[in-house]
Amino acid sequence: MNDFRRKNVSIFMSSVRLSSISSSLLLWLTYVSIGSAGCEHSEKRFIKLVIILTVICERGAHYKSYMQVRNITWQKRFWRGVPLSLVLIVLLVVTLFAAYTSQRANKTTARARLDDYAQQVSNELIYRQNDDETLRIETRFTDAYLAVYRGVETGSPIYSAGTEPRSRDVYVSKTTILKNGDRQWTIHLVADSAIVQSGLRKQPIAILVVGALFSVLLYMFLVRSQRSRSQEMEYETKLAVETTKEELLSLASHQLRTPATGVKQYIGMLLQGFAGDLSEEQVSLLQKAYDANERQLSVINQILHITRIENGSLEMNSTVFNIGMMLHDVVDEQQEAIETRQHSVQVSLPRRPVMYRGDEFYLRMVFENLLSNAVKYTHTGGHIQVALQRRQDHITIAVSDNGVGMTMDEQSRLFQRFARIDNELSIEAGGSGIGLYLAQKIVALHGGTIEVQSVPGDGTTFTVILPKNKKIHSFTREKACIIDGYAAGRRA
Amino acid sequence: MKKQTISSQKILIVEDDTALNDAYMMILSSAAYDVQSVYNGREALVAIESFTPDLILLDLRMPKMGGLEFLKAANMTERFPRTKIIVFSNYDVQRDIDESFSHGATKYVLKSWASPKELLKLVSDVLESAA
Numbered sequence: 001m002n003d004f005r006r007k008n009v010s011i012f013m014s015s016v017r018l019s020s021i022s023s024s025l026l027l028w029l030t031y032v033s034i035g036s037a038g039c040e041h042s043e044k045r046f047i048k049l050v051i052i053l054t055v056i057c058e059r060g061a062h063y064k065s066y067m068q069v070r071n072i073t074w075q076k077r078f079w080r081g082v083p084l085s086l087v088l089i090v091l092l093v094v095t096l097f098a099a100y101t102s103q104r105a106n107k108t109t110a111r112a113r114l115d116d117y118a119q120q121v122s123n124e125l126i127y128r129q130n131d132d133e134t135l136r137i138e139t140r141f142t143d144a145y146l147a148v149y150r151g152v153e154t155g156s157p158i159y160s161a162g163t164e165p166r167s168r169d170v171y172v173s174k175t176t177i178l179k180n181g182d183r184q185w186t187i188h189l190v191a192d193s194a195i196v197q198s199g200l201r202k203q204p205i206a207i208l209v210v211g212a213l214f215s216v217l218l219y220m221f222l223v224r225s226q227r228s229r230s231q232e233m234e235y236e237t238k239l240a241v242e243t244t245k246e247e248l249l250s251l252a253s254h255q256l257r258t259p260a261t262g263v264k265q266y267i268g269m270l271l272q273g274f275a276g277d278l279s280e281e282q283v284s285l286l287q288k289a290y291d292a293n294e295r296q297l298s299v300i301n302q303i304l305h306i307t308r309i310e311n312g313s314l315e316m317n318s319t320v321f322n323i324g325m326m327l328h329d330v331v332d333e334q335q336e337a338i339e340t341r342q343h344s345v346q347v348s349l350p351r352r353p354v355m356y357r358g359d360e361f362y363l364r365m366v367f368e369n370l371l372s373n374a375v376k377y378t379h380t381g382g383h384i385q386v387a388l389q390r391r392q393d394h395i396t397i398a399v400s401d402n403g404v405g406m407t408m409d410e411q412s413r414l415f416q417r418f419a420r421i422d423n424e425l426s427i428e429a430g431g432s433g434i435g436l437y438l439a440q441k442i443v444a445l446h447g448g449t450i451e452v453q454s455v456p457g458d459g460t461t462f463t464v465i466l467p468k469n470k471k472i473h474s475f476t477r478e479k480a481c482i483i484d485g486y487a488a489g490r491r492a
Numbered sequence: 493m494k495k496q497t498i499s500s501q502k503i504l505i506v507e508d509d510t511a512l513n514d515a516y517m518m519i520l521s522s523a524a525y526d527v528q529s530v531y532n533g534r535e536a537l538v539a540i541e542s543f544t545p546d547l548i549l550l551d552l553r554m555p556k557m558g559g560l561e562f563l564k565a566a567n568m569t570e571r572f573p574r575t576k577i578i579v580f581s582n583y584d585v586q587r588d589i590d591e592s593f594s595h596g597a598t599k600y601v602l603k604s605w606a607s608p609k610e611l612l613k614l615v616s617d618v619l620e621s622a623a
Binding site for chain 2: 257272297
């Protein structure tokens with residue numbers, strides 16, 4: 001199982017890594033395409049931020065599902081991740097510092113180059129007209145070097161006091177201080193607003209919208225696919241655990257049943273005279289050994305049924321059968337025990353046969369258990385009644401006795417697994433504390449309930465209420481097996 | 493008259509557990525069936541050729557060759573359509589049950605269910621249904 005789990009976790013993690021890398025790559029590609037199409041610096045910074053946040057969210061989602069699959073809690077993960085996180089933080093700080101320094105250096109170099117350039121070519125690029133403090137542009141030069149100045153007439157002012165363009169119109173904006181002798185000009189290189197509006201900015205917006213939409217969709221798709229994969233993994237793991245549990249249990253019950261089967265055959269052969277006649281005392285002793293062995297086999301079967309019910313792997317066979325006839329059969333089967341304890345048993349059925357759709361095999365197990373309890377927990381010479389009644393939308397089967405009864409506290413523990421009620425007959429009765437728990441589960445699978453009414457010293461009534469025409473989802477394939485010894489296979 | 497039909501009928505026991513194999517042998521022989529026993533599917537493949545049983549009491553999990561492998565290898569449904577097969581296993585896994593029926597099993601019975609008396613009744617019921 002561990003191998004299976006490990007293998008699946010590793011497959012899952014590879015898929016997480018792959019999708020994470022591909023989605024990050026696509027997001028960055030989107031960013032680059034937007035950047036190269038000419039977004040402004042502030043926009044690029046915003047997009048970068050969105051991308052980083054998206055990647056962080058995505059990684060978070062991956063780790064959440066990863067931790068779910070590996071059953072790791074946030075706390076565990078946190079402490080496990082501290083050393084790695086420290087290393088990552090140091091790396092991040094170093095990288096950011098390096099990036100900042102190089103950007104600063106680049107800026108300084110660029111400014112110096114521009115200053116230098118302005119000094120060298122100022123006569124051609126920009127000229128001062130008369131005593132006007134406004135720098136004017138020389139287009140012969142700018143046409144060649146700055147495409148964005150195309151269409152600007154020679155002599156246009158680069159900057160005039162009071163006509164500073166609004167910042168959102170600025171497409172290319174460079175500021176430099178130009179010194180010429182003792183004079184100083186602040187130069188703003190500003191694009192013409194006509195150029196700004198000519199559609200250059202529409203392209204990056206379109207790309208931004210489409211790219212962002214694409215990224216969000218991609219992100220949603222990846223997160224969704226990973227979530228469903230994670231759920232699938234969880235289901236697969238659960239299934240594997242259950243299958244392993246079921247196989248282990250089948251194996252264990254097989255190993256337990258086999259020697260008990262041998263004991264059953266050999267004692268059975270002795271009892272049935274295969275080795276000659278036996279004295280009454282010998283028969284009595286062997287019968288006790290045989291019965292004890294039968295009880296052991298029955299406990300093995302009950303444990304198997306319970307585990308299957310709890311696993312959800314119990315397979316039922318839904319057929320229509322005469323429930324009254326089944327109740328008669330159950331009483332007949334226990335006739336020997338009833339006679340031994342000198343009880344009188346009365347079965348009362350409606351005049352018309354009651355047909356019921358359900359699993360006959362498992363329901364029979366329920367009534368066997370209820371009747372067997374009534375027989376065991378009633379003093380010798382008691383009276384037991386089995387009554388079947390038909391109601392409009394359900395049927396009730398009541399098994400009553402005038403036995404030892406139970407207190408309210410005992411009744412509340414009755415349907416718990418391995419619950420045993422102590423009274424004067426319980427030691428003699430034996431039992432595993434599984435029967436009623438199993439009975440309740442089986443009735444619940446039929447959509448019904450078991451009610452109990454009891455007075456200590458007066459007796460007990462168990463009432464099974466089974467709804468009619470209820471569709472029972474847990475009924476699956478046909479069970480074609482004889483378990484616990486009911487006559488004939490379920491499929492001939 | 494019943495005795496006569498029974499005495500001519502042949503049963504092959506395929507069971508790896510020696511204690512159970514011996515027990516089934518004793519029980520079925522006591523009812524005057526012609527009984528032969530083997531300990532795994534491979535031995536059963538050899539035995540069916542010469543013995544041609546009317547009924548096979550077949551365990552599932554056995555060394556060398558299991559019951560299901562035997563059913564597949566022997567091609568029981570095609571080659572021995574008249575032979576009845578009672579799968580007699582202490583496993584009650586639905587997959588095994590389904591596979592046994594699809595490969596020609598007549599009944600699937602939990603081994604621990606049958607007492608000697610019940611085993612005899614089961615065998616005679618299945619053989620009688622052969623007619």
